[in-house]
Amino acid sequence: MFTSVFASVLPIKNPDVQSTDTPLLAPGQGGLLLGADGNGRDMLSRLIWGARVSLEVGFASVAVGFLIGGLLGLFAGYYRNWIGKLLAGLFDILLAIPALVLVLALVAVLKGDPSQDEALPGVVILIIAIGLVSIPLLARITRAQTLAWSQREFVLAAKAQGAGSGRILFREILPNVLPAMGYIALLGIGIAIVAEGAAALFGASVNPPQATLGVMIDAGRGDMEDAPFVMFLPIVVIFFTVMSLNFLGDVVRNRFDVRESAL
Amino acid sequence: MAGTGTAHLRAPEDALLRVEDLVVEFHTGRNQTVHAVTDVNLDVLPGETLGLVGESGCGKSTTGKAIMQLPSPTSGKVVFEGTDLTSLGAKELRQVRTKLQMIFQDPISSLNPRRKVEDIVAEGLDIWKRGSRAERSEKVDEMLLTVGLDPDVARGRRPFQFSGGQCQRISIARAVITDPQLIVCDEPVSALDVSVQAQILNLLEDMKAQYGLTMIFIAHDLAVVKNISDRVAVMYLGRLCEVGDPDVLYAQPAHPYTSALLSAIPVPDPDVRPDARQTLGGEIPSPLSPPSGCRFRTRCPKADEQCRDEVPVMRKVADDQFVACHHPLAPGEVVTTVSLAGASA
Numbered sequence: 210m211f212t213s214v215f216a217s218v219l220p221i222k223n224p225d226v227q228s229t230d231t232p233l234l235a236p237g238q239g240g241l242l243l244g245a246d247g248n249g250r251d252m253l254s255r256l257i258w259g260a261r262v263s264l265e266v267g268f269a270s271v272a273v274g275f276l277i278g279g280l281l282g283l284f285a286g287y288y289r290n291w292i293g294k295l296l297a298g299l300f301d302i303l304l305a306i307p308a309l310v311l312v313l314a315l316v317a318v319l320k321g322d323p324s325q326d327e328a329l330p331g332v333v334i335l336i337i338a339i340g341l342v343s344i345p346l347l348a349r350i351t352r353a354q355t356l357a358w359s360q361r362e363f364v365l366a367a368k369a370q371g372a373g374s375g376r377i378l379f380r381e382i383l384p385n386v387l388p389a390m391g392y393i394a395l396l397g398i399g400i401a402i403v404a405e406g407a408a409a410l411f412g413a414s415v416n417p418p419q420a421t422l423g424v425m426i427d428a429g430r431g432d433m434e435d436a437p438f439v440m441f442l443p444i445v446v447i448f449f450t451v452m453s454l455n456f457l458g459d460v461v462r463n464r465f466d467v468r469e470s471a472l
Numbered sequence: 473m474a475g476t477g478t479a480h481l482r483a484p485e486d487a488l489l490r491v492e493d494l495v496v497e498f499h500t501g502r503n504q505t506v507h508a509v510t511d512v513n514l515d516v517l518p519g520e521t522l523g524l525v526g527e528s529g530c531g532k533s534t535t536g537k538a539i540m541q542l543p544s545p546t547s548g549k550v551v552f553e554g555t556d557l558t559s560l561g562a563k564e565l566r567q568v569r570t571k572l573q574m575i576f577q578d579p580i581s582s583l584n585p586r587r588k589v590e591d592i593v594a595e596g597l598d599i600w601k602r603g604s605r606a607e608r609s610e611k612v613d614e615m616l617l618t619v620g621l622d623p624d625v626a627r628g629r630r631p632f633q634f635s636g637g638q639c640q641r642i643s644i645a646r647a648v649i650t651d652p653q654l655i656v657c658d659e660p661v662s663a664l665d666v667s668v669q670a671q672i673l674n675l676l677e678d679m680k681a682q683y684g685l686t687m688i689f690i691a692h693d694l695a696v697v698k699n700i701s702d703r704v705a706v707m708y709l710g711r712l713c714e715v716g717d718p719d720v721l722y723a724q725p726a727h728p729y730t731s732a733l734l735s736a737i738p739v740p741d742p743d744v745r746p747d748a749r750q751t752l753g754g755e756i757p758s759p760l761s762p763p764s765g766c767r768f769r770t771r772c773p774k775a776d777e778q779c780r781d782e783v784p785v786m787r788k789v790a791d792d793q794f795v796a797c798h799h800p801l802a803p804g805e806v807v808t809t810v811s812l813a814g815a816s817a
Contacts, residue, residue: 362582371569384586
């Protein structure tokens, strides 16, 4: 399932927006493997393209959180003075705000006045919104790890040799913190995809012609009684995507854990 | 033994390192202060090895780290080659750092698990960009050879692929590569097997001779310290008790605590029962509120009112033997009773 989503990047299937006169085709009918939705669009094609956008949102938003949150978390964990305390307090405050509400609010703010020319495409807005929400999560994890690693004596040893803070942070501590960050980031992608789905139900996702898995679920809601597959197929895709990301996270973690705890 | 005083110090101009009135305190929550090190005076002559002994929690390691300015002491001076390190700014301090190096107790924790051995050893050179890349690489090879590791095998590996003893060799290579003058060894062998301990101690001796190092050797194992040190300082609860030549000090301890420590050295003889030997009763008091006067008085069989009221001052009892005690042991005298006599502080 996961690989088919990646494969979609190359062998281009039927275009995304394809309204024919075959609304609500059940899977297997009319030559379409997974049927068609209420607008007669090929479900398989839409799923693949929708999943692609979902994944883009997931990866990109977590990348935002990874970079900014990781950096802030590193500083928060390393500096024990007011900077660290301030940052840690900030993460706690941000984490206390319900994520979904924050995403919806951010999307609303970023979209601005719909009558005006759109400054940013919907995908970018989503990425920024979910990315901002994921910052405190990654920052917290990074901070906790940094706190632990910066107590190790090799950090003292580096200081004794005259290493500056930058060198200690990025050469000594960061490589040790990265595996945990990577693991959380992979989980975070799954969470971001689900978050996008939830945002879509509130209409705060990409704009209509484009589809994400969340948008498809939302669109399928109306036809649930006649054609439940329209709604459930994207749910299944989300399920497998998120699950495979979680497994991937486990693999990454196991791989790196062995290397440091051999003694 | 809560000794202060400077009688044991040599002329300031002779010393490579001179520690004056060193105080290290840590603030814990609720306005409590840990008096980790109080009024410690020490000096080390060039080429000398100073052994610093005491039981766990007596402030030995804290003293070592305070000398390294990791972190800087609460007060007091650390004069290295005529410069007071505590007065230096961050930038100047960084410049001096390579001249003082430290070897840590835990060989695993002191090496970054994610870096290759060649990078770990070269760290000091890389930071200061000494020499070209090729020269640095050559120096790393040379250093690894000196500490008894095969450079071809060791270079590309990571610390977890080595045993504790080998890791300690890597630590030594890392510390010595920048040509330091003073090395603070913080219990460098206590985490190792006895057989490996001897190897590492010999290596340290060799390195000392080869590179003209001065060492501060921190340990709780008196036997280890005796062999390696030119001078021994005994610490108890953040203060110095006794300083002297190891042969004199071991043969004729003047401080009751030194005597107790020495008698606690295990005797490799099954007929000697541990309880037949004189051992020290009681627990080390909390450094949160150390006893008044002499800090050892709560466990000392000879303690009296003077010990409670006055902090003993270092004084000379023999050639190169100094003690901070109101009632030093006469030559040959043994502390008789084991006391829990504890008017707690």
